[in-house]
Amino acid sequence: MTLPTQDTVVLYPSGSIGNAATVLHAAPLPGDRVAVLLDATSVHPVDAGWPDQGADAAVLRIGEVDLTVVDCIVGATDGAELHLGRDIPVGKGTEGWAFVVVHVLAGGSEPAEGDAVAVLVDADARARTSAGHTGCHVASLALNRAVADRWKKEIRTDGLGNPDFDGVAIDASLIRENGSTDTYRLGKSLRKKGFVTDGFAEDLAQVEDAVNAALAGWVSSGAAVRIECDGNLLTDRRSWVCELPEGTVRIPCGGTHVDSLAELGAPRVILSLSDVDGTSILTMETSVG
The missing domain is CATH 2.40.30.130 (Elongation Factor Tu (Ef-tu); domain 3)
Structure with missing residues (x-):
């Protein structure tokens, strides 16, 4: 053929x-x-x-x-x-x-x-996965904001003007129905970029609370979500766009999403730290619905 x-x-x-x-x-x-x-x-x-x-x-x-x-x-x-x-x-x-x-x-x-x-x-499975993907993006923005004071050097910023911890430290991301798991390496490379890891474990609960507070506020705003496309072909550039109260955020993304943060229900993030071959790994588990 x-x-x-x-x-x-x-x-x-x-x-x-x-x-x-x-x-x-x-x-x-x-x-x-x-x-x-x-x-x-x-x-x-x-x-x-x-x-x-x-x-x-x-x-x-x-x-x-x-x-x-x-x-x-x-x-x-x-x-x-x-x-x-x-x-x-x-x-x-x-x-x-x-x-x-x-x-x-x-x-x-x-x-x-x-x-x-x-x-x-399958419409129901798509809806649950789309909610998980949108929740992943807003959680990453909330995490960036929660650790913004831990940078001693200037790095690139996210769509809200905060240092882009997610973009710099991300190791892997897995979207699932009504949730996601993101892992970040807090190793030598990140420290050289200016991220301060001293005392991070002790402050982890405070960071988690800040992330969840930001998520709750954004979801209550009912911020609109859309996908902007340069075209309809597989290789055309696509971006996730969210009209947050602080401003419009764009993140390159080829996935599927909900139309409003109100569809995320009551999102929740749990942060944990582990050691993998001598490198500290931050895991963010996000659940929505």
Whole structure:
């Protein structure tokens, strides 16, 4: 089958949970699976570059048959071969390459090129994951503000003008339904940038209280949330935008989100410290709903 020469049109940034599409390519994968490429999709895929948000739960409906999407990942093709996830050999936007959403189905259910399909995303799971992702962003802003007085050097700032601890110290982020887990390395590199770790363990409860107070205030404001896109292709730049009382904040983000902080219910952050191979690790567990 012919591989596409254009990036997939993605509809999930607008909140879409379903669309009509055409199969552009379908081919077997190792492990008795099938890769299906569509011209457009509402299914959020996992991006190997920053795999914080997982794939949507979804089905592809062909006629009266529903084919379960067992995974959904970003792929890329030069027209001759399809590369998946971490095996993609080039950066996004590389000339001559198309970046595509790869819907992975179980073997034995291979559609045909040109088939008309209906893409159907699990709306409830999407809503819970979107709440978790939005909660992650506002929690990171609240954490930045809570530790702003611990910097002795100037560093880049976030959208509210606070030192961007989250952006500088983040090690990993995992979005889940109605929550997220973020880990930060408080090591030598961060200290060289000017972050003061002395006494941080003793002040951890105070920092946690400050983060939760900020979250409560922002949620009570009902601040509007939206996704701004440069275009509708997979590689087009997208940003999370939130109209907080202190100002409008923009964070580059390819995920899905709620429309208002009011949808987060009563968010709560728990902070903890651990030691990993001699480096202090800060973990922020955020729950919403």
